[in-house]
Amino acid sequence: MNDLLGLFLTASLWAAVLNIATPLIFGTLGALLCERAGVLNLGIEGIMTMGAMIGWLTVYGGGGLWTGLLVAAAAGALLGLLHAGLTVPLGLSQHVAGLGITLLASALAAYLYRLLVEIGDLPPTIVPFQPLRIPGLSDIPFLGEVLFSRTPPTYLALVAALVLGLVLARTPLGLAVRMTGENPHAVEAQGLDPVRIRIGAVVAGSALMGVGGAFLTTAAFNSFFPAMVQGRGWICIALVVFASWRPGRALLGALLFALFDAYQLRLQAVVPGVPYQLFLMAPYLLSILALTVVARRAQVPEALMAPYRRGER
Amino acid sequence: MTPVLELEAITKRFGPLLANDGISLSLGEGEVLALLGENGAGKTTLMNILFGHYRPDSGEVRVMGRPLLPGRPRAALAAGVGMVHQHFTLAGNLSVLENVMIGSEPLLRFRSRRAEARARLLSLAERFGLPVTPEARVGDLSVGERQRVEILKALYRQARILILDEPTAVLARPEAERLFETLRGMAREGLSVIFISHKLHEVMAASDRVVVLRAGRMVAERATRDTTPAELAELMVGSRVVRPRRDRRASGDVVLEAQAVTLREGETTRLDCIDFTLRAGEILGIVGVSGNGQAALGRLLSGLARPTEGRLLLDGQDLSALGPRTLGRAGLGRIPEDRHAEGVIGDLPVWENATLERLREPAFSSGGFVRRGAARTHAQSLIERFDIRGATPDTRTRLLSGGNMQKLILGRVLASGPRVIVANQPTRGLDEGAIASVHARLLEARAQGAAVLLISEELEEAVGLSDRLQAIVKGRLSAPIAAEEADARRLGLMMAGVWDAQNAA
Numbered sequence: 001m002n003d004l005l006g007l008f009l010t011a012s013l014w015a016a017v018l019n020i021a022t023p024l025i026f027g028t029l030g031a032l033l034c035e036r037a038g039v040l041n042l043g044i045e046g047i048m049t050m051g052a053m054i055g056w057l058t059v060y061g062g063g064g065l066w067t068g069l070l071v072a073a074a075a076g077a078l079l080g081l082l083h084a085g086l087t088v089p090l091g092l093s094q095h096v097a098g099l100g101i102t103l104l105a106s107a108l109a110a111y112l113y114r115l116l117v118e119i120g121d122l123p124p125t126i127v128p129f130q131p132l133r134i135p136g137l138s139d140i141p142f143l144g145e146v147l148f149s150r151t152p153p154t155y156l157a158l159v160a161a162l163v164l165g166l167v168l169a170r171t172p173l174g175l176a177v178r179m180t181g182e183n184p185h186a187v188e189a190q191g192l193d194p195v196r197i198r199i200g201a202v203v204a205g206s207a208l209m210g211v212g213g214a215f216l217t218t219a220a221f222n223s224f225f226p227a228m229v230q231g232r233g234w235i236c237i238a239l240v241v242f243a244s245w246r247p248g249r250a251l252l253g254a255l256l257f258a259l260f261d262a263y264q265l266r267l268q269a270v271v272p273g274v275p276y277q278l279f280l281m282a283p284y285l286l287s288i289l290a291l292t293v294v295a296r297r298a299q300v301p302e303a304l305m306a307p308y309r310r311g312e313r
Numbered sequence: 314m315t316p317v318l319e320l321e322a323i324t325k326r327f328g329p330l331l332a333n334d335g336i337s338l339s340l341g342e343g344e345v346l347a348l349l350g351e352n353g354a355g356k357t358t359l360m361n362i363l364f365g366h367y368r369p370d371s372g373e374v375r376v377m378g379r380p381l382l383p384g385r386p387r388a389a390l391a392a393g394v395g396m397v398h399q400h401f402t403l404a405g406n407l408s409v410l411e412n413v414m415i416g417s418e419p420l421l422r423f424r425s426r427r428a429e430a431r432a433r434l435l436s437l438a439e440r441f442g443l444p445v446t447p448e449a450r451v452g453d454l455s456v457g458e459r460q461r462v463e464i465l466k467a468l469y470r471q472a473r474i475l476i477l478d479e480p481t482a483v484l485a486r487p488e489a490e491r492l493f494e495t496l497r498g499m500a501r502e503g504l505s506v507i508f509i510s511h512k513l514h515e516v517m518a519a520s521d522r523v524v525v526l527r528a529g530r531m532v533a534e535r536a537t538r539d540t541t542p543a544e545l546a547e548l549m550v551g552s553r554v555v556r557p558r559r560d561r562r563a564s565g566d567v568v569l570e571a572q573a574v575t576l577r578e579g580e581t582t583r584l585d586c587i588d589f590t591l592r593a594g595e596i597l598g599i600v601g602v603s604g605n606g607q608a609a610l611g612r613l614l615s616g617l618a619r620p621t622e623g624r625l626l627l628d629g630q631d632l633s634a635l636g637p638r639t640l641g642r643a644g645l646g647r648i649p650e651d652r653h654a655e656g657v658i659g660d661l662p663v664w665e666n667a668t669l670e671r672l673r674e675p676a677f678s679s680g681g682f683v684r685r686g687a688a689r690t691h692a693q694s695l696i697e698r699f700d701i702r703g704a705t706p707d708t709r710t711r712l713l714s715g716g717n718m719q720k721l722i723l724g725r726v727l728a729s730g731p732r733v734i735v736a737n738q739p740t741r742g743l744d745e746g747a748i749a750s751v752h753a754r755l756l757e758a759r760a761q762g763a764a765v766l767l768i769s770e771e772l773e774e775a776v777g778l779s780d781r782l783q784a785i786v787k788g789r790l791s792a793p794i795a796a797e798e799a800d801a802r803r804l805g806l807m808m809a810g811v812w813d814a815q816n817a818a
Binding site: 187299310 | 387390405407411412415416419420421422424
């Protein structure tokens with residue numbers, strides 16, 4: 001029993017939490033931004049897969065790691081533009097368009113990978129992001145190792161959560177995005193263009209999803225395989241609800257899920273005899289539980305999934 | 314004096330419908346102009362063109378002599394035109410301040426100047442007598458408070474011309490009076506106001522000038538002090554409209570009876586030990602200011618709520634335990650308070666709404682399948698009998714105007730030959746022509762021996778139709794008085810909760 005609790009005191013557990021959480025933070029922030037403007041983006045799973053592939057491919061082809069992230073963001077933005085085009089001016093079903101994007105992007109990523117990369121017995125690898133020890137701070141016992149010895153994209157994710165939170169809460173642009181998700185007619189009546197705001201939010205949100213995918217291949221791991229996103233996109237969609245559409249809580253939710261995941265991995269080693277599949281299930285079950293407890297009073301953006309057509313009420 | 318606003322020969326078509334036909338009007342500084350017309354006369358279309366929601370097919374809008382770019386709300390805002398929409402354009406989840414600020418700052422500013430905005434909002438609120446709490450969540454506000462926010466939003470954008478689309482449609486009488494006082498105050502400060510209405514008394518009380526629209530055309534323009542409600546009514550409808558009045562007739566046996574009925578929901582007592590009897594061939598009017606238990610009474614009589622105590626009898630049989638469907642089968646027809654939410658399902662066609670309550674009857678279904686042909690025929694006959702305009706059996710019900718939707722609901726109820734009709738605010742939001750036709754139908758049902766329970770806030774309506782009246786105040790019901798004994802003073806006292814049991818008939 002002591003072993004089980006003792007795990008919580010190891011710095012390696014908490015370091016793993018941050019690593020596992022990073023792609024979830026990017027993905028959740030991206031989905032949150034789309035939804036705050038009123039568009040559900042179920043293309044996330046595919047966009048993350050494409051981000052993972054193309055970010056890795058860029059580095060494999062000789063580009064820098066940061067260039068890889070940038071290309072992944074651009075690919076995400078492009079797929080986001082497709083989703084926005086289908087759902088905003090055309091007003092098509094956001095569910096169907098999103099799932100279509102996921103199918104398209106996942107398949108396209110796998111196809112391009114097979115087309116462009118020669119695969120031997122083992123998948124080719126790149127040299128991924130290395131931990132960046134922040135001078136001074138990383139020497140703090142425990143906290144230094146957990147928080148200040150991570151790879152750069154993890155720092156970027158934490159900064160992104162802060163920035164998105166401030167933008168939504170404090171800037172005129174953020175207010176316009178939130179208002180568009182609540183009542184696009186009000187936005188139009190105040191002289192702004194809800195169509196452009198929605199497209200912009202979906203494009204930016206999708207870029208974040210692309211970066212989240214690229215983290216998997218350029219920092220967490222060093223190669224790409226087609227199934228590697230493994231439902232993380234769907235987790236992000238659930239985390240947005242868990243977060244009640246607030247960036248701060250999204251960060252918290254991603255960390256919590258990552259904690260469950262990191263813990264169950266270690267439990268598999270400490271508690272033998274129990275089928276490991278049960279442990280694998282644990283984070284998802286706990287997430288569902290957390291979702292039911294926390295999200296029941298969530299304030300859903302009122303115009304989420306409602307297509308906006310001008311002059312129609 | 315140069316007019317602040319001119320509309321010249323505005324024409325707008327929607328498909329085959331000519332919504333605005335060459336309408337020209339002007340507005341002076343500090344003037345309150347009423348735009349009067351029935352539902353569907355083209356008032357809202359005209360104002361939406363003015364504000365840039367729609368682009369006119371031809372014609373021009375000029376503000377301060379300068380032409381306004383058509384189809385751009387931003388241009389209208391910049392020119393000093395503000396609009397208070399009938400369906401408020403507010404976000405319920407956001408605060409009052411956020412709702413007011415949206416669009417007022419450059420989008421790419423690094424940080425919203427909330428403190429400044431808050432101070433300016435409060436000073437406007439103070440100056441125009443529109444108190445608000447900037448931090449309050451709009452979803453928590455009452456309808457009247459939301460309207461204040463909507464008006465402040467326009468003032469915040471420095472509107473010099475304020476358009477209000479049916480501003481009193483959602484307000485209770487005292488709130489409406491306060492609103493018009495505010496508008497008068499604004500006019501004194503030099504703002505110009507246009508308000509849309511189909512209520513004559515408002516137009517008479519609050520405007521300087523009236524423009525009357527009918528079927529997309531401007532039919533008259535009058536200085537308010539030179540006209541009368543009767544003249545305006547005639548101009549608006551195109552012919553004289555007289556509300557039908559009840560004739561004297563003896564009523565029959567008691568059909569519906571409430572015996573000491575109490576309804577509690579959670580902690581609150583909605584209805585407190587109420588008694589009434591309703592006879593065949595009579596109309597019993599329940600009058601009162603809204604929010605005093607009318608909604609609960611409506612729920613009770615449609616089977617959506619069960620009495621906590623007391624008994625509800627139909628022909629002496631207890632029906633407390635019945636649900637909506639069994640109540641309908643027992644001969645109870647209902648005209649619900651909110652026709653959009655409870656009366657019809659807007660996205661279904663007229664024929665489905667016409668038969669929804671009776672789908673299990675063999676006339677409309679056989680072997681588990683809906684008899685569409687029979688249902689369509691039935692709907693068509695309702696459309697003809699009840700003069701439901703703009704409808705075919707396949708029209709989506711949402712597209713009907715309020716009056717025609719109400720005729721559909723009324724027709725649906727009357728066609729099933731009910732013994733009791735519960736009519737909850739049956740003419741709310743309707744124009745004069747539609748009101749007259751609803752009244753005529755209710756009186757017709759009464760003449761055929763139906764017992765009608767009329768729940769209404771409109772005193773004129775209740776007194777004109779009812780044989781007897783009871784007041785509802787804080788969930789309690791006064792003893793009934795005969796309609797002949799009802800004068801304004803006595804009704805006023807009753808509705809204030811002062812009633813004298815000895816005096817009652």
